[in-house]
Amino acid sequence: MSDADVDVAIxxxxxxxxxxxxxxxxxxxxxxxxxxxxxxxxRTLNEDIGDGKVVEVGGQWVGxxxxxxxxxxxxxxxxxxxxxVQGKNIIxxxxxxxxxxxxxxxVSPLVLADVQQAMVRLNRMAQRVVxxxxxxxxxxxxxxxxxxxxxxDDRGILTKGGRELLELTVQAIWACEPADVSLLHVLFYxxxxxxxxxxxxxxxxxxxxxxVGGSQRVSLRMxxxxxxxxRLSTPVRRIGWSGGDAVTVGDVRARRAIVALxxxxxxxxxxxxxxxxxxxxxxxxxxxxxxxxxxAVYDEPFWRRDGxxxxxxxxxxxxxxxxxxxxxxxxxxxxxxxLEGDHARRAGLMxxxxxxxxxxxxxxxxxxxxxxxxERYIEKSWAEEEWTRGCYGCYMTxxxxxxxxxxxxxxxxxxxxAGAETATIWNGYMDGAVRSGERAAADxxxxxxxxxxxxxx
Amino acid sequence: MSDADVDVAIxxxxxxxxxxxxxxxxxxxxxxxxxxxxxxxxRTLNEDIGDGKVVEVGGQWVGxxxxxxxxxxxxxxxxxxxxxVQGKNIIxxxxxxxxxxxxxxxVSPLVLADVQQAMVRLNRMAQRVVxxxxxxxxxxxxxxxxxxxxxxDDRGILTKGGRELLELTVQAIWACEPADVSLLHVLFYxxxxxxxxxxxxxxxxxxxxxxVGGSQRVSLRMxxxxxxxxRLSTPVRRIGWSGGDAVTVGDVRARRAIVALxxxxxxxxxxxxxxxxxxxxxxxxxxxxxxxxxxAVYDEPFWRRDGxxxxxxxxxxxxxxxxxxxxxxxxxxxxxxxLEGDHARRAGLMxxxxxxxxxxxxxxxxxxxxxxxxERYIEKSWAEEEWTRGCYGCYMTxxxxxxxxxxxxxxxxxxxxAGAETATIWNGYMDGAVRSGERAAADxxxxxxxxxxxxxx
Numbered sequence: 001m002s003d004a005d006v007d008v009a010i011x012x013x014x015x016x017x018x019x020x021x022x023x024x025x026x027x028x029x030x031x032x033x034x035x036x037x038x039x040x041x042x043r044t045l046n047e048d049i050g051d052g053k054v055v056e057v058g059g060q061w062v063g064x065x066x067x068x069x070x071x072x073x074x075x076x077x078x079x080x081x082x083x084x085v086q087g088k089n090i091i092x093x094x095x096x097x098x099x100x101x102x103x104x105x106x107v108s109p110l111v112l113a114d115v116q117q118a119m120v121r122l123n124r125m126a127q128r129v130v131x132x133x134x135x136x137x138x139x140x141x142x143x144x145x146x147x148x149x150x151x152x153d154d155r156g157i158l159t160k161g162g163r164e165l166l167e168l169t170v171q172a173i174w175a176c177e178p179a180d181v182s183l184l185h186v187l188f189y190x191x192x193x194x195x196x197x198x199x200x201x202x203x204x205x206x207x208x209x210x211x212v213g214g215s216q217r218v219s220l221r222m223x224x225x226x227x228x229x230x231r232l233s234t235p236v237r238r239i240g241w242s243g244g245d246a247v248t249v250g251d252v253r254a255r256r257a258i259v260a261l262x263x264x265x266x267x268x269x270x271x272x273x274x275x276x277x278x279x280x281x282x283x284x285x286x287x288x289x290x291x292x293x294x295x296a297v298y299d300e301p302f303w304r305r306d307g308x309x310x311x312x313x314x315x316x317x318x319x320x321x322x323x324x325x326x327x328x329x330x331x332x333x334x335x336x337x338x339l340e341g342d343h344a345r346r347a348g349l350m351x352x353x354x355x356x357x358x359x360x361x362x363x364x365x366x367x368x369x370x371x372x373x374x375e376r377y378i379e380k381s382w383a384e385e386e387w388t389r390g391c392y393g394c395y396m397t398x399x400x401x402x403x404x405x406x407x408x409x410x411x412x413x414x415x416x417x418a419g420a421e422t423a424t425i426w427n428g429y430m431d432g433a434v435r436s437g438e439r440a441a442a443d444x445x446x447x448x449x450x451x452x453x454x455x456x457x
Numbered sequence: 458m459s460d461a462d463v464d465v466a467i468x469x470x471x472x473x474x475x476x477x478x479x480x481x482x483x484x485x486x487x488x489x490x491x492x493x494x495x496x497x498x499x500r501t502l503n504e505d506i507g508d509g510k511v512v513e514v515g516g517q518w519v520g521x522x523x524x525x526x527x528x529x530x531x532x533x534x535x536x537x538x539x540x541x542v543q544g545k546n547i548i549x550x551x552x553x554x555x556x557x558x559x560x561x562x563x564v565s566p567l568v569l570a571d572v573q574q575a576m577v578r579l580n581r582m583a584q585r586v587v588x589x590x591x592x593x594x595x596x597x598x599x600x601x602x603x604x605x606x607x608x609x610d611d612r613g614i615l616t617k618g619g620r621e622l623l624e625l626t627v628q629a630i631w632a633c634e635p636a637d638v639s640l641l642h643v644l645f646y647x648x649x650x651x652x653x654x655x656x657x658x659x660x661x662x663x664x665x666x667x668x669v670g671g672s673q674r675v676s677l678r679m680x681x682x683x684x685x686x687x688r689l690s691t692p693v694r695r696i697g698w699s700g701g702d703a704v705t706v707g708d709v710r711a712r713r714a715i716v717a718l719x720x721x722x723x724x725x726x727x728x729x730x731x732x733x734x735x736x737x738x739x740x741x742x743x744x745x746x747x748x749x750x751x752x753a754v755y756d757e758p759f760w761r762r763d764g765x766x767x768x769x770x771x772x773x774x775x776x777x778x779x780x781x782x783x784x785x786x787x788x789x790x791x792x793x794x795x796l797e798g799d800h801a802r803r804a805g806l807m808x809x810x811x812x813x814x815x816x817x818x819x820x821x822x823x824x825x826x827x828x829x830x831x832e833r834y835i836e837k838s839w840a841e842e843e844w845t846r847g848c849y850g851c852y853m854t855x856x857x858x859x860x861x862x863x864x865x866x867x868x869x870x871x872x873x874x875a876g877a878e879t880a881t882i883w884n885g886y887m888d889g890a891v892r893s894g895e896r897a898a899a900d901x902x903x904x905x906x907x908x909x910x911x912x913x914x
Contacts, residue, residue: 145610145636147855149602154611179602180742180856237694264741267846268725277747277840278805281847284721284744285637285854290734345860348735383734389724390738397742397854398604399637403802 004246006030008444009254011236011269014042015430016418017260018222019072019437020444021229027445033226034250036235036387040223043388044430046214047378053327054214055295055334057380058391059430060325062215063206065194066431068438069218073211076221080209083202084301084324087309090366092316093161097366103201105313107161114162119196121156126190131424134188135405144402148186149178168313168320171340173199174395174428175289180341185396192427202311206429212328215430235387239415240272245451247414255451256444260418260437263394263408264288265387271415279412282404285397286421288390292339292347292381294319294359296374301326301333303367310335312366318343319362335363335371348381355379393428394421409439414447416440461703463487465901466711468693468726471499472887473875474717475679476529476894477901478686484902490683491707493692493844497680500845501887503671504835510784511671512752512791514837516849516887517782519672520663522651523888525895526675530668533678537666540659541758541781544766547823549773550618554823560658562770564618571619576653578613583647588881591645592862601859605643606635625770625777628797630656631852631885632746637798642853649884659768663886669785672887692844696872697729702908704871712908713901717875717894720851720865721745722844728872736869739861742854743878745847749796749804749838751776751816753831758783758790760824767792769823775800776819792820792828805838812836850885851878866896871904873897 008024010017013035024031039045046054062069062080073080088099093107100106125143130136137143148170157163170178173189193199199206211217223230239257240248247257259266263283267275274280301324303310310324319337326334337359339347347355356377363371382391396405409422418440423432465481467474470492481488496502503511519526519537530537545556550564557563582600587593594600605627614620627635630646650656656663668674680687696714697705704714716723720740724732731737758781760767767781776794783791794816796804804812813834820828839848853862866879875897880889 141636145604145606145634147602147604147607149855150604150607153602177602177856177860179598180854180860274841274843276805277838277846278802281744281747281802281840284847287738287741287854290738342860345735345738348733381734383738384731386731389734390741397637397744398606399634403634403637403799 004255005253006032007254007448008256008258009034009249009252010258010260011249012042012260013040013223013230014260015219015433016420016437018219019434020258020260020418020441021226022222023438023441029445029448031229032252033230034234034236035230035232038233040230041216041219043382043391044216044219046216049297055325056214057293057378060210060215061207063198063208064204065198066426066429068434069431072434073218076218078217078221079212081212081328082209083207084326085202085309087304087307089309089311092314092365111159111161114157114159115165118157118162118166122190123195126187129188129191131191134184135402140184141402143187144182144184144399146183147179147398148181148183151183152178164315169200172321175291175340175392176395177341182396182398182400184401189427192425236269238270241413241415242273245414256414256416256447258416258418258440258444262288262388262419263421265389275412279407282407285400285404286394288394289392290341290344290383291391292344292379294337294339295325295378296335296360296363297376298333298374301330302370308367314362318347318358322366337362348383411443416443461712462710463489464711464905465713465715466706466709467715467717468706469499469717470497470680470687471717472676472890473877473894475676476891477715477717477875477898478683479679480895480898486902486905488686489709490687491691491693492687492689495690497687498673498676500839500848501672501676503673506754506789512782513671514750514835517667517672518664520655520665521661522655523883523886525891526888529891530675533675535674535678536669538669538785539666540664541783542659542766544761544764546766546768549771549822568616568618571614571616572622575614575623579647580652583644586645586648588648591641592859597641598859600644601639601641601856603640604636604855605638605640608640609635621772626657629778632748632797632849633852634798639853639855639857641858646884649882693726695727698870698872699730702871713904714872715875715897715901716872719745719845719876720878722846732869736864739864742857742861743851745851746849747798747801747840748848749801749836751794751796752782752835753792753817753820754833755790755831758787759827765824771819775804775815779823794819805840868900873900
């Protein structure tokens with residue numbers, strides 16, 4: 001035991017892994033973080049757009065109740081700025097283009113009432129979820145036996161328009177289709193965020209603010225602090241844990257390990273001995289979502305001159321939601337659009353030029369001809385990334401929570417599991433990632449404290 | 458190109474991989490099969506029970522319409538013998554133990570009529586599935602948006618008893634729960650087998666006959682024929698395919714590759730370049746089922762003396778179905794019971810002694826006190842096997858077929874995909890495995906024929 005290189009070896013230098021390392025070091029223990037890529041940040045990644053400015057091709061927003069992320073950013077000196085929401089929003093709906101103010105899109109009052117009703121019911125159902133153990137929720141098995149699509153079919157929604165808006169909501173939150181996801185998982189996730197509005201809204205919700213200099217800075221700053229404890233370009237292919245209180249993570253001998261990866265990737269490492277079947281089968285049931293994040297960069301945010309906020313919605317697609325993603329000073333102008341769920345899956349099979357064309361066509365329809373000719377076009381699908389394989393995160397397919405949920409956070413021998421998908425608060429979000437890393441670190445520290453004191457030779 | 462070691466390198470020496478190699482060699486091309494384990498057969502495995510006799514801890518049965526498997530076995534000199542079905546069947550149902558003859562269990566006529574009705578409807582719905590492209594089935598999206606549990610809830614079944622019998626059917630066929638699987642997948646699978654009865658029945662169905670000397674002999678005989686083309690204990694960790702018409706499989710340079718693994722395992726290999734996101738995300742949605750196959754070996758099949766067939770059913774469980782699995786000459790006696798779906802998941806978390814006790818308790822209730830004291834107890838869960846990770850096979854979660862189905866058999870560059878899960882006829886069965894290997898071989902051979910003739914140096 002005394003020949004361990006470190007107390008805790010951590011796999012993955014995303015927000016979860018770095019937050020875990022930080023917590024371990026703060027407790028006076030030693031840590032090393034092994035990262036497959038040549039950079040830190042995981043699913044957060046800044047893209048340089050010149051003049052020292054960036055856009056993010058991964059996670060970017062922070063909401064007012066994401067306390068751990070906000071606190072961490074503040075400690076690290078990473079500031080936030082409000083999302084640009086000034087001006088009128090625009091919606092392409094049933095063949096017409098309409099402008100409107102506020103958060104309520106200009107669709108028929110019947111549709112709005114229908115959606116409102118559905119949201120109230122979803123929030124009410126979500127309240128009953130047991131966050132720490134969703135499988136103990138009243139009626140858990142029934143809720144987990146059906147897809148969200150079934151809930152919509154059965155009684156969730158009455159109008160065709162309302163259904164489209166809720167489908168869009170699912171695509172926007174999970175980057176999957178209502179067919180793909182367990183109803184129980186939807187309810188768990190809603191409660192985990194504090195309500196459906198917290199997930200969908202800009203002002204007051206998860207899309208309220210952005211990080212100055214880009215969200216990746218939170219990870220970059222943590223990595224700076226951790227110094228040479230973070231080893232880049234070091235994929236961990238093997239974890240050996242046969243030796244009781246010892247674990248070998250890649251080449252590093254440690255006393256505990258924290259694996260801070262998207263669940264679906266955790267089984268792509270070779271474990272010796274292998275993981276229990278229950279744990280392996282859990283992650284077989286947690287697929288990653290699918291999203292192309294597409295941005296067009298213009299001289300200036302010309303839509304603002306037209307009185308538009310840049311926030312748009314389309315019932316035609318393939319981009320269904322757009323945002324003004326310009327830097328804090330509004331220069332250059334950046335329009336952001338998402339292809340999500342089946343739109344993203346189809347887009348992934350297109351030649352890049354065709355995909356770009358499809359995206360810019362939506363921008364053009366919503367914001368006028370100039371939107372069709374950006375100075376630069378940027379797109380990213382994390383499904384094409386070996387070390388992520390999808391975005392925004394992994395969700396539970398039906399049956400997953402009730403048959404396998406208990407394996408999600410339970411340590412396997414000296415191996416602890418972190419990552420946004422293991423969080424109980426803001427599951428799937430940057431805030432959840434930070435919380436999950438800190439929780440796994442606390443678990444590992446507790447285990448270290450319980451170990452016999454090493455005999456110094 | 459002329460520096461390739463072989464025409465086709467095959468990953469996995471299960472039935473699919475070996476059948477593929479056999480077809481490649483028969484066409485006058487060269488092949489090598491790389492197998493991670495120190496044996497061939499994949500999910501078929503003989504277990505020695507003394508006196509040169511075996512039982513199978515993996516797939517074992519063959520049905521009358523499994524033509525390719527039957528033909529192959531005949532060619533290889535592996536004979537079949539009928540499943541033991543003589544005597545009365547026994548059912549533990551609603552607290553009582555009842556014996557009966559024939560295939561119709563002694564439950565209330567109302568329940569029987571309900572189940573019969575449901576089966577007729579499932580068979581009728583299955584008829585409409587487009588086997589080669591299930592996503593083109595009429596109403597495919599609607600069928601794929603719900604779980605089989607939802608179908609049962611909504612209109613599939615009226616009686617509580619009928620529901621239990623259909624749940625048991627799902628557990629027995631897919632080793633999962635009705636909550637886990639897409640309705641479209643259930644219908645696809647039913648059609649692929651030629652009807653629900655073909656899946657569930659012994660006489661006339663998939664459990665009609667067994668192989669003399671054990672099912673693994675089919676693979677062992679193929680491997681004998683292939684000789685040193687089969688390399689054991691050679692896990693393939695990496696497939697390189699950047700070089701156009703060349704592919705490097707482990708250490709072998711080939712012109713085409715066939716990966717004959719359960720889909721969920723195919724993404725645990727490192728590919729260079731990496732696989733397209735669409736392919737990777739497909740297999741994230743194809744989890745393996747969960748089953749413990751449990752056998753008790755006795756001096757003799759004592760239940761036969763009592764006029765019992767060994768076929769039993771229980772509504773208590775955890776073993777829900779039992780079979781007489783004695784060797785052809787009836788000595789020793791072997792009782793076989795399955796723990797499937799959630800029963801298997803729970804059993805996997807038990808200490809081995811407790812699991813054994815739970816299984817033998819069912820055998821004891823059904824077949825009397827002697828059943829509690831076997832000479833030997835054998836159990837196997839393929840979820841605990843690094844190179845399989847579940848059984849009987851991978852199924853599609855909701856949304857999988859319609860969003861990703863086209864990636865299941867489509868080659869990725871020079872890489873072809875085989876395995877029972879890629880079959881259109883008898884998907885998931887040994888017969889489907891053989892067919893899938895032969896189909897992949899035909900695809901690879903066609904591709905080889907289309908390549909320019911190598912310049913011999």
